[in-house]
Amino acid sequence: MGLLDYFVSSRPKTTAGNASVAKERLQILVAHDRVARDKPSYLPQLQQEILAVIRKYVEVDMDAVSVTYEQEESHEVLELNIILPESAAARGV
Amino acid sequence: MARIIVITSGKGGVGKTTTAAALSMGLAQRGKRTVVIDFDVGLRNLDLIMGCERRVVYDFINVINGEANLNQALIRDKRCDSLYVLPASQTRDKDALTREGVERVLNDLGDNYDFIVCDSPAGIEHGAYMAMYFADDAIVVTNPEVSSVRDSDRMLGILSSRSKRAEESMEPIREYLLLTRYDPMRVANGEMLSVDDVQEILSLKLLGVVPESKAVLNASNAGIPVILDRESDAGQAYGDMVSRYLGDDVPHRFLHPEKKGLLSRIFKG
Numbered sequence: 001m002g003l004l005d006y007f008v009s010s011r012p013k014t015t016a017g018n019a020s021v022a023k024e025r026l027q028i029l030v031a032h033d034r035v036a037r038d039k040p041s042y043l044p045q046l047q048q049e050i051l052a053v054i055r056k057y058v059e060v061d062m063d064a065v066s067v068t069y070e071q072e073e074s075h076e077v078l079e080l081n082i083i084l085p086e087s088a089a090a091r092g093v
Numbered sequence: 094m095a096r097i098i099v100i101t102s103g104k105g106g107v108g109k110t111t112t113a114a115a116l117s118m119g120l121a122q123r124g125k126r127t128v129v130i131d132f133d134v135g136l137r138n139l140d141l142i143m144g145c146e147r148r149v150v151y152d153f154i155n156v157i158n159g160e161a162n163l164n165q166a167l168i169r170d171k172r173c174d175s176l177y178v179l180p181a182s183q184t185r186d187k188d189a190l191t192r193e194g195v196e197r198v199l200n201d202l203g204d205n206y207d208f209i210v211c212d213s214p215a216g217i218e219h220g221a222y223m224a225m226y227f228a229d230d231a232i233v234v235t236n237p238e239v240s241s242v243r244d245s246d247r248m249l250g251i252l253s254s255r256s257k258r259a260e261e262s263m264e265p266i267r268e269y270l271l272l273t274r275y276d277p278m279r280v281a282n283g284e285m286l287s288v289d290d291v292q293e294i295l296s297l298k299l300l301g302v303v304p305e306s307k308a309v310l311n312a313s314n315a316g317i318p319v320i321l322d323r324e325s326d327a328g329q330a331y332g333d334m335v336s337r338y339l340g341d342d343v344p345h346r347f348l349h350p351e352k353k354g355l356l357s358r359i360f361k362g
Contacts, residue, residue, distance in 0.1 A: 019283050022239050023290045029239075030246045030294055037250045 039069045050080065058084055095128075095203040098210050099228040101252075103244030105215030107236045108273040111309055112331075113212035114142045115320040116232070119335030121176035122320075125207040128167065130198075131181035132224035133214035134190055140180045143170065144316025154182035157194030163201055172321070177206075187214075190223045199227050217251060226257050230267045232300060232338075236274045237286040242294055245270075249295065270297035271334060276305045278350040288348060301334030303327050304347040 047067045054060055064083045069076065100113040110131075117129035130153060131139035140146040145168045151161035156179070163179075170176035179198075182189065202209055213224035225231060231252050235245040252266050253259055259266075272288055279285040288302055308325030312318065320335070322328035326347055333343045 019280070019286050019290065022286055023294070026239055026242055026286075026294055029243055033243070033246060034250070037247075037254075 038071055043067055043069060050082075054082060060085060095199075095206040095209045096229050097199060097227055098208060098230045098232060099213055099225040100210065100232050100234060101213040101221065101225055101248055102215065102234040102241070103217060103221075103248040104236075104241045107234050107241050108271075108303070108309070109215070109234050110139050110142050110212055111313065111319060112232065112234050112271060112273070112303075113139060113210050114318040115328075115331035116335060116338070117176055117178075117208070117210045118170070118173060118318040119320050119332060120208050120210070120339075121170065121173045123335065123339065124175060126175045126205065127208045127210065128177040128179060128202055128206050129210040129212060130179040131212050132190070132220050133212065134181045134185055134187040134220055135183065136214065137181035137183050139212050140168075140178060141316060142313050143178050143318065145170070145178055145180075146316070149180045152180045152182040153198070154185045154189045156198055157189065157191065163198070187218070187220045190220060192223065192226065195223050196227060217247065222251075222255065225252055225266075226255075228252075228256060228266050229258075230269065232269045232271050233295070233297065234271050234273055235291060235295070237272060237276075237280070237288075237291055239286075242286070242291055246295060249297075268297050269300035269338070270295055271300050271303065273303040274305045275302050275347065277348060281350050288345075299345070300337055301330055302345055302348055303330040303334070 047065055050067075051060070051062065051065045054065065060082065064085075066081045068079045068081070070079070071077075098116070100109045100116065102109050110133075113129055117127045121127040129139065129143070131137050132153075133139070134154060137152070140149055148168050151166035153166065155161040156163055156166045167177040167179055170178065199209060211224045211228065214220040225248075233245045233248060235241050249268060252268060256266055258264065270292070272291060275288070276285055280287045288299065292299060304326050306319075306325055306327035308322050308327045309319050312322055312328075319325065319327050320331040323332070330347055333346065336343045
């Protein structure tokens with residue numbers, strides 16, 4: 001048993017690449033987590049309040065406003081995307 | 094003014110309390126006046142690991158609430174004169190840990206000690222926030238395992254945004270990585286993340302690597318900080334860690350499997 005093990009286990013196992021799988025998964029996951037973490041904490045509330053203002057004038061869905069935040073090297077981009085219903089313009093509000 | 098060190102991780106069971114006990118004992122043995130505080134209100138364990146569980150009369154929450162003074166609550170270690178333990182409350186709610194109360198206790202301790210070691214509870218809830226909020230240094234205890242590394246990264250985000258130093262735009266907390274439960278044999282076989290893998294992801298200053306060791310359980314069974322077991326690999330690794338923390342340039346050990354002789358390999362010595 002011991003003798004056999006010596007010859008078998010002294011070679012690097014080619015089937016074991018578990019650690020490299022773990023590392024790859026972690027790198028993706030951590031990068032993803034960090035993007036979410038760097039967003040300012042006021043974003044959800046900002047979205048709610050903008051939506052409330054818009055709904056005073058136009059009937060839009062709760063999910064019609066999307067707020068995205070991107071951090072680039074020298075500046076940050078805050079992007080608001082509001083989908084107005086087609087009939088809103090026609091009603092002239 | 095004492096330097097405040099938080100032992101944190103996010104994930105539970107990675108070795109925070111073992112590390113807090115080892116670090117505080119190591120600092121005290123080098124002549125530093127040290128106090129170690131258990132922030133895990135409701136699940137107090139540091140007293141057990143330190144071996145002083147039968148001497149607890151008053152606790153951290155009693156001091157915060159003014160029901161006892163610091164001198165009544167602090168337990169002097171029987172093995173080392175310059176080490177004191179401030180136990181957590183076992184019965185109170187963790188909300189009893191108010192920020193003002195914690196700050197007052199840390200300030201009171203600050204005049205009389207060189208180091209205050211804060212043993213954080215697992216998770217990212219109130220107790221963990223209180224443990225890290227006032228920290229000057231953070232030791233992030235991590236196992237070479239995916240969920241632990243991820244949680245450590247999350248904790249690093251919290252340290253750099255929600256701590257007093259972050260909120261008041263002071264010099265940021267000094268963050269260190271301590272890799273525990275490291276199995277060099279499994280790393281060599283490609284089964285476990287290596288120190289370099291974890292370093293690449295977390296990019297922290299490496300304070301130490303503590304190998305997976307029977308000595309850790311033996312030490313906790315007996316209530317003796319493992320750093321006092323100088324014969325053991327884990328005890329020596331913690332000793333190195335303390336030296337590195339204090340600025341000594343100590344090479345890392347226990348990173349590679351022990352080279353066994355041909356005979357012991359054949360006979361599974």
